[in-house]
Each structure stands twice: as structure tokens, then as C-alpha cells.
Amino acid sequence: DTEVTQTPKHLVMGMTNKKSLKCEQHMGHRAMYWYKQKAKKPPELMFVYSYEKLSINESVPSRFSPECPNSSLLNLHLHALQPEDSALYLCASSQGPRDDEQFFGPGTRLTVL
Amino acid sequence: LAKTTQPISMDSYEGQEVNITCSHNNIATNDYITWYQQFPSQGPRFIIQGYKTKVTNEVASLFIPADRKSSTLSLPRVSLSDTAVYYCLVGDGSNDYKLSFGAGTTVTVRA
Numbered sequence: 001d002t003e004v005t006q007t008p009k010h011l012v013m014g015m016t017n018k019k020s021l022k023c024e025q026h027m028g029h030r031a032m033y034w035y036k037q038k039a040k041k042p043p044e045l046m047f048v049y050s051y052e053k054l055s056i057n058e059s060v061p062s063r064f065s066p067e068c069p070n071s072s073l074l075n076l077h078l079h080a081l082q083p084e085d086s087a088l089y090l091c092a093s094s095q096g097p098r099d100d101e102q103f104f105g106p107g108t109r110l111t112v113l
Numbered sequence: 114l115a116k117t118t119q120p121i122s123m124d125s126y127e128g129q130e131v132n133i134t135c136s137h138n139n140i141a142t143n144d145y146i147t148w149y150q151q152f153p154s155q156g157p158r159f160i161i162q163g164y165k166t167k168v169t170n171e172v173a174s175l176f177i178p179a180d181r182k183s184s185t186l187s188l189p190r191v192s193l194s195d196t197a198v199y200y201c202l203v204g205d206g207s208n209d210y211k212l213s214f215g216a217g218t219t220v221t222v223r224a
Contacts, residue, residue, distance in 0.1 A: 004156070031210055042200060042214035043157065055210050090156050097210055101147075104156025 002027060004105035006091050012111045015081060021108045023074040023091030031055075032074040033102065034066060035090040043090055049074060081112045117201045117215035124221050131188040133218050135201030138182045144204040146177060146184045151198045151217070160199070161186070188220075196222045 004025045013019050023032065031050050035043035048056035049068040057066075063085075065077040074091055088107040094100040118136040125131045137146065145164050149157035161168055163175040163184070174187040188195055198217040 033210075042217050045211065045213070048210045050210055088154070092156070101159040101162070102149075102157075102212070104158065107154070107156055109154070 002103060004091055004093055004103050006089075006105035006108050008108060009106070010109045010111075012113065013078065013081065014113050015083070017081075018077070018079045020078065021076040021089055021091075021110075023076075023093075023105055024072055025093040025103065026072055027093065027095075027103065028071075029093035029095050029103070030071065031094045031096065031100075032068060033092040033094075034074065034076050035092065037088040037090055037107070039087075047076075078110075081110075083112050086110055086112045116213070117203060119199075119201050119215050119218045121216065122219040122221065124223065125191055126223050127192055128190050131191050131195070131220055131222075133186045133188075133199055133201075133220070134183055135186070135215065136183050137201070137203045140181050140203050146175065146181075147202045147212070148173070148175065148186050149200045149202065149214075151200065157200060157214075191220075191222045193222050193224060196220060 007022045033048050034046040036046050037043045045058050046060045047066040052068045052071055063080050067075040088109055090107045091105040092102040094102045145162050147162040148160045150160050151157040161170055161173045161175045163177050165177050168175045176185045198219050200214045200217045202212050202214055
């Protein structure tokens with residue numbers, strides 16, 4: 001199984017809502033990533049978990065809160081988002097460091113009203 | 114920090130070979146060069162990776178000169194389904210887990 005799954009596929013939320021994005025992989029990968037992608041732009045790295053510990057936080061606003069409950073799961077908790085946070089949120093996983101192939105999920109299309 | 118520069122877009126026709134060159138003048142000694150492909154509303158997909166000289170797999174070839182300051186992705190005999198954005202990546206800084214995507218090249222294949 002070389003698939004990374006993400007739920008939900010689409011999410012619409014108001015600025016006062018709290019929601020969560022979920023990512024799952026069963027490839028035994030030890031690194032998991034969250035990226036944000038705006039339209040016609042490249043993915044931007046947000047967070048990296050390595051062996052279930054937060055390894056990188058790219059100065060992401062605290063309204064985005066990542067969580068790695070176990071080696072297969074990655075969550076992104078959202079609270080008090082702004083309309084400019086609307087984007088495609090991509091999850092990825094890799095066996096090891098950056099030179100290892102990253103497997104991406106299909107993304108969650110987030111719209112903040 | 115290593116940074117990549119690629120053409121914004123390229124047009125081609127079915128059956129032709131497409132070559133995309135990426136500049137990475139500040140690549141670190143231990144960095145690999147990796148290319149990903151992305152279709153609209155999908156996550157990127159790994160195509161090929163190399164360190165030096167030439168690498169070939171079933172979908173592409175990657176040519177890297179000795180100075181490693183650039184690389185060229187070669188897509189042989191493209192089809193309409195190869196229309197996508199192609200990203201060239203190298204490591205970003207000393208953190209082992211950090212990759213930076215370049216701006217990407219939009220390749221459009223026409224019939």
C-alpha cells in the first residue's frame with residue numbers, strides 16, 4: 001500500500017470554527033509532512049514530524065496546530081482561520097530524510113469564509 | 114540556502130521530447146536533485162532523483178553535469194497526459210527533512 005489518504009476532501013469553515021484535517025499512511029514511513037499550496041504556486045512546507053516528534057515548524061501561525069498521535073496518523077487542527085488561509089493542504093510521508101521519495105496525499109481543499 | 118530556477122512554461126506536441134533545465138547554483142555537496150510532477154488538484158508525484166551524471170527510469174531521464182549547478186529533466190515522446198507542472202527540488206539548508214519546491218514549469222502538450 002503506497003497510498004497517503006487525507007480527509008476530508010473539501011472543507012468550508014467560518015473564521016470562528018474549529019476543524020481538523022486528517023492524514024494517514026500505512027507504509028511504515030517515519031517522516032510526515034504538511035504543506036500548503038495556493039493556486040498556481042508551489043507547495044510550501046509547514047510542518048515536519050520525524051519519528052512522531054515535531055522536527056520543523058516553518059514559522060506557521062498558531063491558528064494551525066499539528067498533531068502526530070502515532071506513526072501512521074497526522075492531524076492539522078484549525079482554529080480562527082482567516083480567508084487568506086484558503087488553500088490546498090497536502091500531507092506527505094517518506095521513509096527517511098528529504099532525499100527519500102515523498103508520497104503525497106490528494107490534499108484537502110480548504111475554504112475559509 | 115539552495116534555490117532552484119526553472120522556466121515558467123513550455124509547450125510541446127505529442128511524440129516530442131521535452132527537456133526542462135533547472136538551475137541550482139548553490140547546491141550543497143550532499144544534496145540530491147529531485148523532480149516531482151503535479152496534476153491539477155492532486156498531490157505531487159515523484160518522478161526521478163539523481164546526484165550526478167545520468168539517471169534513467171521508465172518515465173524520464175535526468176542529466177546532471179559535473180559541476181552540479183544545473184540539471185535537465187528529459188521526458189521522451191510526451192503524450193497529452195504529460196501535461197502537468199514539473200518541480201525541481203534540492204535540499205534546503207542543513208535540516209535533513211526540509212525540501213523547497215521551486216516555482217515549477219508548466220508543460221503543456223498539444224495534439
